[in-house]
Amino acid sequence: MGFISYLINGISLGSIYAIIALGYTMVYGIAKMLNFAHGDVIMIGCYVVFTMMSGMGMHPLISIVAAVVVCTLLGVAIEKVAYKPLRKAAPLAVLITAIGVSYLLQNIALLIFGADTKSFTSVVSIPPIKLAGGELVISGVTVVAIVACIVIMVGLMIFIKKSKAGQAMLAVSEDKDAAQLMGVNVNATISLTFAIGSGLAAIAGVLLCSAYPTLTPYTGAMPGIKAFTAAVFGGIGSIPGAFIGGILLGVIEVLGRAYISSQLSDAIVFAVLIIVLLVKPTGILGKAVNEKV
Amino acid sequence: MALLEVKNLGISFGGLRAVDDLNLKIEKGQLYGLIGPNGAGKTTVFNMLTGVYKPTDGSIFLDGENITGKKSIEINKHGIARTFQNIRLFHQQSVLDNVKIGLHNEKPYSTLSGILRLPVYYKVEKEMNERAMELLEVFDLQNEAEVLASNLPYGKQRKLEIARALATNPKLLLLDEPAAGMNPNETAELMDTIRFVRDKFDMTILLIEHDMKLVSGICEELTVLNFGQELAQGKTSDVLNNPEVIKAYLGE
Amino acid sequence: MKNKANFKKMKKTTKDNFITYGMVVAVYIIVQVMVMTGSMSSLMQGLLVPLCIYSIVAIGLNLCVGYLGELSLGHAGFMCAGAFSSAFFTRCMEDSSMNPTLRFVFALIIGTLVAALFGFLIGIPVLRLKGDYLAIVTLAFGEIIKNIMNVLYVGKDSAGFHISMKNKAALNLAEDGDVIIDGAKGITGTPHQSTFTIGVILILISLVVVFNLVNSRSGRAIMAIRDNRIAAESVGINVTKFKLMSFTISAAIAGAGGVLYAHNLSTLTALPANFGYNMSIMILVFVVLGGIGNIRGSIIAAVVLTLLPELLRGLSDYRMLIYSILLIVLMLFNWAPGAIVFRERMKQKLKGKKTKEVE
Numbered sequence: 063m064g065f066i067s068y069l070i071n072g073i074s075l076g077s078i079y080a081i082i083a084l085g086y087t088m089v090y091g092i093a094k095m096l097n098f099a100h101g102d103v104i105m106i107g108c109y110v111v112f113t114m115m116s117g118m119g120m121h122p123l124i125s126i127v128a129a130v131v132v133c134t135l136l137g138v139a140i141e142k143v144a145y146k147p148l149r150k151a152a153p154l155a156v157l158i159t160a161i162g163v164s165y166l167l168q169n170i171a172l173l174i175f176g177a178d179t180k181s182f183t184s185v186v187s188i189p190p191i192k193l194a195g196g197e198l199v200i201s202g203v204t205v206v207a208i209v210a211c212i213v214i215m216v217g218l219m220i221f222i223k224k225s226k227a228g229q230a231m232l233a234v235s236e237d238k239d240a241a242q243l244m245g246v247n248v249n250a251t252i253s254l255t256f257a258i259g260s261g262l263a264a265i266a267g268v269l270l271c272s273a274y275p276t277l278t279p280y281t282g283a284m285p286g287i288k289a290f291t292a293a294v295f296g297g298i299g300s301i302p303g304a305f306i307g308g309i310l311l312g313v314i315e316v317l318g319r320a321y322i323s324s325q326l327s328d329a330i331v332f333a334v335l336i337i338v339l340l341v342k343p344t345g346i347l348g349k350a351v352n353e354k355v
Numbered sequence: 356m357a358l359l360e361v362k363n364l365g366i367s368f369g370g371l372r373a374v375d376d377l378n379l380k381i382e383k384g385q386l387y388g389l390i391g392p393n394g395a396g397k398t399t400v401f402n403m404l405t406g407v408y409k410p411t412d413g414s415i416f417l418d419g420e421n422i423t424g425k426k427s428i429e430i431n432k433h434g435i436a437r438t439f440q441n442i443r444l445f446h447q448q449s450v451l452d453n454v455k456i457g458l459h460n461e462k463p464y465s466t467l468s469g470i471l472r473l474p475v476y477y478k479v480e481k482e483m484n485e486r487a488m489e490l491l492e493v494f495d496l497q498n499e500a501e502v503l504a505s506n507l508p509y510g511k512q513r514k515l516e517i518a519r520a521l522a523t524n525p526k527l528l529l530l531d532e533p534a535a536g537m538n539p540n541e542t543a544e545l546m547d548t549i550r551f552v553r554d555k556f557d558m559t560i561l562l563i564e565h566d567m568k569l570v571s572g573i574c575e576e577l578t579v580l581n582f583g584q585e586l587a588q589g590k591t592s593d594v595l596n597n598p599e600v601i602k603a604y605l606g607e
Numbered sequence: 608m609k610n611k612a613n614f615k616k617m618k619k620t621t622k623d624n625f626i627t628y629g630m631v632v633a634v635y636i637i638v639q640v641m642v643m644t645g646s647m648s649s650l651m652q653g654l655l656v657p658l659c660i661y662s663i664v665a666i667g668l669n670l671c672v673g674y675l676g677e678l679s680l681g682h683a684g685f686m687c688a689g690a691f692s693s694a695f696f697t698r699c700m701e702d703s704s705m706n707p708t709l710r711f712v713f714a715l716i717i718g719t720l721v722a723a724l725f726g727f728l729i730g731i732p733v734l735r736l737k738g739d740y741l742a743i744v745t746l747a748f749g750e751i752i753k754n755i756m757n758v759l760y761v762g763k764d765s766a767g768f769h770i771s772m773k774n775k776a777a778l779n780l781a782e783d784g785d786v787i788i789d790g791a792k793g794i795t796g797t798p799h800q801s802t803f804t805i806g807v808i809l810i811l812i813s814l815v816v817v818f819n820l821v822n823s824r825s826g827r828a829i830m831a832i833r834d835n836r837i838a839a840e841s842v843g844i845n846v847t848k849f850k851l852m853s854f855t856i857s858a859a860i861a862g863a864g865g866v867l868y869a870h871n872l873s874t875l876t877a878l879p880a881n882f883g884y885n886m887s888i889m890i891l892v893f894v895v896l897g898g899i900g901n902i903r904g905s906i907i908a909a910v911v912l913t914l915l916p917e918l919l920r921g922l923s924d925y926r927m928l929i930y931s932i933l934l935i936v937l938m939l940f941n942w943a944p945g946a947i948v949f950r951e952r953m954k955q956k957l958k959g960k961k962t963k964e965v966e
Contacts (some may be wrong), residue, residue, distance in 0.1 A: 096739045144935055147943035154736055155942035161888055161927055162934035169928040287884075290743060318814050325791075331752035332747035339740055340732045352712075405841060431843035443838035445831045456831045459824060460843045466852060468633075469823030470816055476823065523842050 068320045069313060074204040074273070076312020077211030081266040082289035083296070083304035084218065085259030090253045091235040091299035095153065098160035099140060101264060101286015102167035107133045107264030108182065108271045108281060109171055115183055122185040129264040137260025138253050146249070164283070171279035184272035203273045210269060214262060215305050219333055222301070231255055235299065284328070288315070291335040297348025306346055356419055356557050358383040359404075359527055364413035365583075368402060373399050374583040377413070381527070381576075388574035388591070392604055396583040397563045398440055401529050402559075404416065405437050406430040418526060419452025432460065434526035438516040438533060440563075446505035450496055450515055453504050454487040462486070467502045484600055490518045493555070494548065510541045521556060528552070530562040532568050546572050571595060579603070624818045627903040628811065635807045642803075654917060656871045658910050659806025660864045660920040665893040665905035666813045667860030672891070674821055675853040675901030677734070677743040681749025682861045683886035685722040687877055689755055689862025690869035692716030694794045697870065698787050699763060701796070711800045715809075715866050722862020723855050725752070734847070735894035746884050757878035761788040794869075801871040809867060810906070813860050817902055820856065829853045853918030892934055 082104060089097045096271055107129040112123035144163050148156040188202030222228035230251045233241035242248045270285060288311060296307025314334055319327035338345065361379035365372065372395045381387045389397050402408040404415060406427035414423045422430050445453050463478045491497040494514040499507060504515060513533055520528055533549070534542045546569055553560055564570050570577070570591070577594040579586040583605045585595045594600055639656065641647040653873040668682045693714040700710050733744050764784030771777040778786065788794055820826045828849045829840040840846055869875050879885060893912060897904030912930070942944050 090739075131678070144939070147939055147945055150944050151942040154672075154899075155938055157678060157739065157742065158891065159935055159938040159942075161891070162931050162938060165888075165927060165931035165933065171933055173928065204896070287743075287746070291747070294740065294743065323758065325758050326754055329751045332751050335747050336732070336744055336751075339736060339744055341738060343740065407837070407840075427837075427840040428843050428845055431841060434634040439838065439840055439841075443835045443841075445834040445838065447834050448827070448830060452827055455824075456827050456839070456844070457842045458832075459828055462824075464824060466820070469825055470819045472819055479824075566804070585634060 064320075067200075068316050070198075070200055070204060070312030073309055073315035074207045074312070075316055076292075076309035077207045078266050078269050078273070078308075079285065079289045079292045079307045079312050080211050080308025081214055081269070082285060083293040083308045084214070084301065085263050086290050086293040087296075087298055087300065087304040088231070088255050088259050089224060090293070092147065092231055093141075093149070095145065095156045096160065096290070097145075097256075097259075098157065098286075099163035099167060100259065101284075101289070102164045102171075103133050103137055103140075103260050103282070104263045104267035104270065104286065105171060105277075105279060105282030106136060106167060107174060108277050110264075111185065111268050111271070112180055112182055112277055115185070116180075122187070125177065126265070126268055129268060130261045132274050133264035134261040137256040137263070141253060141256040143220040143343050146252075161223045168279045168283070175279065176280060179253065182271040182275040182277045182279040184275060185268055186272050202271075205257035207269045210265065211305070211308075213243075214265070215301070218258075218301060227251070227254055286333055291331060294345055295335060295338050297345030300345070300347045303345055303347035357381060358385075359561070360406075362412055362414050362416075364403060364415065366399060366408060366411045367464070371567065372583060374403070374410075374580075377467055377578075377580070377585055378588075379578055381559060381561060383526075383559050384557065385559055386549070386569050386573050386575050387559075388577040389561060389563045389580060390565070390570055390577055391580035391586070393565075395580040397580055398531055399583075400580070401531055401563065403439060404529060405435055406431075409423050429491040431523055433523070434524075435529060436520035436523045436525035436527075437529035438513070438520055438531055440531040440535065441508075442512050442516055444504040444512055444516060444519075446503070448502055448504060450491065450502050450507065451484070451487055451498065451500040453515055453519050454490050454522050455483050458486060461524055487522065490522055493521075493551075494518050495602040502576065508574065509536055510544075513537075513545070517548070519551065521558075526559060528558050528560045530560065530564075532563050532565065534564060534566040537566075539568075542566060542569055544567065549573055567595070620822055624814075624822075627814060627906075629820075630903070631807060631810055631814070631906070635803075637710045638803065650917065654914065655803040656806050656867065658913055659803065659810055659911040660867045660871070661890065661893065662810050662906045663806075663813050663864035663867065664890050665897070665909045666810070666817055666860045666902055667857045667864065668890050669894045669897070669900065669902055669905045670817050670820075670860065671854060671857040673898075673902075674817075674826065674829055674833065675850060675857070676830075677850075677854070678891075679745040679854075679857070680737060680742050680884055680887050680891065681729075681745035681747070681752075682858070682890055683859040683882045683884065684745075684749030684752035685725055685861035686865035686886070687749075687752050687756060687882035688725045688866065689718035689722035689865030690875055690882075691788070691794065691865075691877070692721035693866040694797045694869040694875050695761070695787055697797055697800075698794060701798075706796070707800065711805075711870065714870070718866035718869070719859045719863045722865060723859035725862075726855040726858025727851065730851045730858075734852055734854060735849045746887065749882075749884055749887055753877045753879070753882045756788075756793070756882075757791045758773065759788050760786065760790050762786045783808065791876065793874060795874045796868055797873060797875060799871065801849055801867045806867055809863055813863065814902065816856065816860070820853075825849060825852065892930060895934065896937055 085100050089095065103344060110129040110132045111125040114120040114128055115122060140163055144159050145156055148159060184203060186202040186206050188206065190202055191200045191205060193200065222232055230241065230246045231254065232242065233246055234248055234251045238248055267282065289308065292307035292311040293304050295311060296303030296305065311331060315327055317330050318330040322330060357380045359379065359381040360378040361377055365375045367373065371553065377400065389400060391397055399408065403410045406425055406429065409424045414421060417433050417435060420433060422433050445456060462479050462483045464475050468475050488497055488500065491500060494517065496511060496515060496518065499511065507515060534545055537545060549560060550573055552558055574591050576589060577591050578588045579594060579600050586603055587597045587600050642652060664682060664686055668679065671677055671679050696717050697710060697714045729748050733741055736744060760774065760778055762769045762780045762784050764781040766781060769778040769780060774790065780786065828844045831844055832846050832849055836846055880951040893908040894905050896912065897908030913937050
């Protein structure tokens with residue numbers, strides 16, 4: 063039972079990573095940049111929910127909606143102010159700027175909320191599911207996380223295939239200039255990508271803090287890095303890749319913590335990233351891009 | 356023995372046969388042209404000759420040595436140097452340094468000697484400077500030695516690229532569309548430069564070009580590539596008057 | 608006549624480098640005078656060695672970022688390797704009759720070489736990767752090194768060395784055994800041997816190594832790889848060899864900084880704050896703000912950005928906030944194409960000429 067319990071927890075954690083990874087992978091596919099600040103947008107989402115629920119006594123659903131709105135606006139604002147001016151500059155420049163934004167968000171949260179750990183009230187009020195005659199207990203959050211991930215994935219894939227905006231996103235990720243020449247509003251498409259990614263980050267954050275109810279300004283950083291690992295693992299730029307990468311990574315982390323060492327669980331996750339990148343740099347589902355000579 | 360012998364050369368990318376059954380024979384000291392419509396596979400041939408791509412079939416012999424599938428560094432050591440369709444200079448370094456980098460293998464000394472500033476460092480650096488300036492003078496670039504490579508006007512950048520390639524002391528020089536983006540005056544000057552390089556350095560030159568004036572002006576023999584296959588081969592005037600060749604270009 | 612141009616240039620770069628050496632020496636002399644005349648607070652005096660440490664690691668990172676052209680987010684890992692290996696050696700040799708100064712020199716050499724080894728081993732797989740991936744993988748390696756140091760237990764007794772990744776007891780040490788690396792508790796009892804003088808000497812050595820490397824055949828090769836890898840290959844430069852060489856040297860320099868760090872405290876632990884990616888990023892900020900490729904700038908940035916919050920105690924809460932805003936603004940100002948055009952126009956205006964027409 064222990065193994066299955068771990069497996070399910072791993073899939074749940076992986077689902078959260080997958081949702082976060084979506085933000086990384088979409089932004090990388092379309093804007094060709096690593097949004098280092100993505101993990102910290104998650105943290106902001108958590109604080110919004112925390113403030114509204116614990117501070118203002120609002121209903122969970124309203125708080126979640128507020129968080130999604132705030133994060134979406136934040137993501138779009140960051141893109142317009144910090145990333146757009148550097149679109150044609152060296153990739154190193156925008157990566158470092160993203161690091162700066164990440165720091166900025168962490169320190170704003172630090173100043174407003176302090177460094178002390180806040181106790182997060184879970185937004186999930188579904189009772190745990192008991193299986194196998196009470197031996198296997200699956201918490202409500204675990205289930206919600208998995209369901210949310212599946213819904214989001216399917217929804218996103220339908221959006222990309224069927225909607226005009228989604229097709230535009232696909233076009234821009236393949237060839238930005240060609241898309242522009244075909245009449246696609248590249249700026250709006252990129253903003254939309256950041257908006258979706260950041261909105262999803264809010265949801266991921268809420269799920270994360272509901273499952274692991276401690277909140278500090280640094281809560282978003284490590285999951286952000288791990289989710290990026292997942293995105294790369296699955297193949298950066300690929301939405302199904304984010305899904306597979308996220309789930310696999312969550313499972314590896316939980317199993318690693320359970321069976322090898324809790325202190326080394328992070329190291330194990332990173333070791334996986336390294337191995338994947340060395341063996342198949344484009345990730346599980348990624349495509350190789352050839353340089354023109 | 357021909358300097359460059361290419362036999363049945365071919366390469367496939369996935370399902371696409373980019374170059375198929377190419378045969379070339381270039382004698383030492385020749386000015387040879389590789390022409391054909393856009394997308395015919397000419398740069399792909401260059402990439403195979405210089406080790407950027409590994410051919411799927413066929414063989415390449417330079418001065419009797421089999422260099423098929425070898426890496427760029429080794430092929431350069433064997434004696435092939437090239438310029439690129441989109442100029443590839445070391446843009447953050449000076450004109451002089453670009454050529455000195457070309458002299459990397461010609462005038463070596465160990466890293467440790469450099470860090471410790473042993474006497475060999477000063478000796479070889481002096482030799483490098485002299486040799487590099489000599490090459491710059493050939494192309495009338497000596498006054499721009501300290502200029503940042505990316506600040507040179509386009510025509511001079513092309514010349515610098517050729518100077519850098521020559522610094523590696525090659526037997527065969529590959530020029531990929533050297534006249535691209537040049538006006539008629541610059542092209543005429545380039546023609547003189549290429550001929551001069553062949554004469555002064557005892558060089559064999561293979562070039563890809565679209566500018567027919569340059570091709571007919573300096574190339575002695577041509578191979579025409581179309582859809583990755585050889586369409587015609589022979590003396591320049593014969594090839595350029597070949598109706599098949601004319602059709603291939605006009606029919607685009 | 609024709610060689611005058613290059614001699615002038617050689618002298619210009621060398622002159623520039625000597626200015627840097629001179630500045631470091633001048634600051635050293637001023638500081639020593641201030642210390643001896645008692646005009647330096649003990650707070651400031653306590654910062655002298657850390658300033659050297661950050662400067663050294665920044666020089667090492669700038670070699671990687673500015674000259675090799677690759678972003679490493681894991682240089683703190685090399686600091687960690689240098690720190691722990693040197694502290695381990697020093698602690699092991701404590702009871703021996705080795706002269707303390709000689710012991711420190713050996714510790715320095717060992718720490719630097721171990722860091723270089725890590726750089727080499729990590730570089731082999733990592734340098735094949737593209738920019739963003741390389742950055743993340745170096746971050747991953749940095750975190751792994753830190754994590755491993757936290758679960759490492761090494762003890763010594765009459766039978767030799769014992770290693771365990773589980774806990775102290777698993778070492779099975781004899782009565783006279785001594786636990787040197789105590790897992791998360793790290794290494795305790797390292798003698799305070801780092802001094803400002805040693806720090807400045809190490810800075811100067813790092814400067815000499817980097818400046819001499821960059822202005823040599825190997826340095827040009829490394830920069831050629833940075834500017835255009837394919838062209839570098841086409842002129843016969845062994846890309847792998849030079850990438851690995853510069854990365855290893857960069858790691859070694861960071862390791863030297865780590866040695867200085869380890870011998871400046873009595874307790875050496877691997878925490879997120881000192882060897883995690885936060886440290887790597889802080890050093891990166893020094894490098895970027897000082898100017899990528901500008902070695903002198905790295906030192907100045909490291910010093911200014913470390914001193915400022917200490918001197919402006921009231922602002923220390925806002926320090927990181929200011930850092931981050933500064934970082935974003937400086938990046939945009941220096942790298943955004945729009946900003947570059949704006950700056951050029953301003954420059955031309957100040958010169959009183961009309962804007963140059965592009966050919």
